[in-house]
Amino acid sequence: MAIKVIGFAASTCAQVVLMTLNELGVLYEFEEIAYEDIKKPEYLAKHPFGQVPVLIDDDFQLFESRPMSIYLAKKYQGTKTSTILYPTDDLRKAALVDQFISIEYSNYDVAIKKIAVEEIYTKFNGKTPVQENIIAGREALSKVLDVYEKLLEGKDYLAGDFSLADIFHIPYTYIFYQRNHRDLWDDPKRPNVARWWKNLSGRESWKKILHKYEGKFL
Structure with missing residues (x-):
C-alpha cells in the first residue's frame, strides 16, 4: 500500500510532508479533503483536533507534520535517494x-x-x-x-x-x-x-x- 497524505494543498503543514517525501524519493498518494469534512467523525478518528495533514503508512496513522516528517526520514532516507534529512548515525x-x-x-x-x-x-x-x-x-x-x-x-x-x-x-x-x-x-x-x-x-x-x-x- 502506498503512503497516503490527507490534507489541503494550501496547507503549509501538508506541504512540509509532501516536500519531505519528494526529497526521499518515496511514492505517495495525496488525498485532498474538503474543509467542511475535517470536523466529521470519520476524519476526527484520524486526527482528533480536526486539522491537517494525516499520514497513513500501511496500518500506521500519524498526525502533526513535524513528527510525520521525522518518521518518514528515519524510515525511508537512503532507500530511494542518497538524501539524509535526519542523521541517525551521529x-x-x-x-x-x-x-x-x-x-x-x-x-x-x-x-x-x-x-x-x-x-x-x-x-x-x-x-x-x-x-x-x-x-x-x-x-x-x-x-x-x-x-x-x-x-x-x-x-x-x-x-x-x-x-x-x-x-x-x-x-x-x-x-x-x-x-x-x-x-x-x-x-x-x-x-x-x-x-x-x-x-x-x-x-x-x-x-x-x-x-x-x-x-x-x-
Missing part, C-alpha cells in the same frame, strides 16, 4: 537538527504567524487585517532573522547539511516572500539569510510542489 549531528527544529517551532514560526494571522486568517474570516499587528510581526521576524544571519555564518544550511530543520521553514517563508515581505530575507545586511533562502527555494522537491499546487496556495 548523535551530535542529530542534536543540531533537533536544535534547529526547536528554534523554527519556538521562534521563527511564532514570529511569521503574527503576519499570517492578519494577512491570511483574518482575511479568510472576512475581517480587516490590523496593520499595526502586521508591523509588529515584521519586527519580530526581523529580530529572528538577525539571529539566523549569525547562525548561518559559513554554512549553506542551518545544521550544516540540508535537513528537516530547513524544510520546516520553507512553506510559510515562500508565502510571505511572494507577498510584500521579501525585503526581510533579501536585506543586504543579511547575506547569509538571503543565500540560505535561495538554496531552499531552489530545491527540486519544492519546485515539484509549486508546479502542481501553487494555484491553491494561501
Whole structure:
C-alpha cells in the first residue's frame, strides 16, 4: 500500500510532508479533503483536533507534520535517494537538527504567524487585517532573522547539511516572500539569510510542489 497524505494543498503543514517525501524519493498518494469534512467523525478518528495533514503508512496513522516528517526520514532516507534529512548515525549531528527544529517551532514560526494571522486568517474570516499587528510581526521576524544571519555564518544550511530543520521553514517563508515581505530575507545586511533562502527555494522537491499546487496556495 502506498503512503497516503490527507490534507489541503494550501496547507503549509501538508506541504512540509509532501516536500519531505519528494526529497526521499518515496511514492505517495495525496488525498485532498474538503474543509467542511475535517470536523466529521470519520476524519476526527484520524486526527482528533480536526486539522491537517494525516499520514497513513500501511496500518500506521500519524498526525502533526513535524513528527510525520521525522518518521518518514528515519524510515525511508537512503532507500530511494542518497538524501539524509535526519542523521541517525551521529548523535551530535542529530542534536543540531533537533536544535534547529526547536528554534523554527519556538521562534521563527511564532514570529511569521503574527503576519499570517492578519494577512491570511483574518482575511479568510472576512475581517480587516490590523496593520499595526502586521508591523509588529515584521519586527519580530526581523529580530529572528538577525539571529539566523549569525547562525548561518559559513554554512549553506542551518545544521550544516540540508535537513528537516530547513524544510520546516520553507512553506510559510515562500508565502510571505511572494507577498510584500521579501525585503526581510533579501536585506543586504543579511547575506547569509538571503543565500540560505535561495538554496531552499531552489530545491527540486519544492519546485515539484509549486508546479502542481501553487494555484491553491494561501
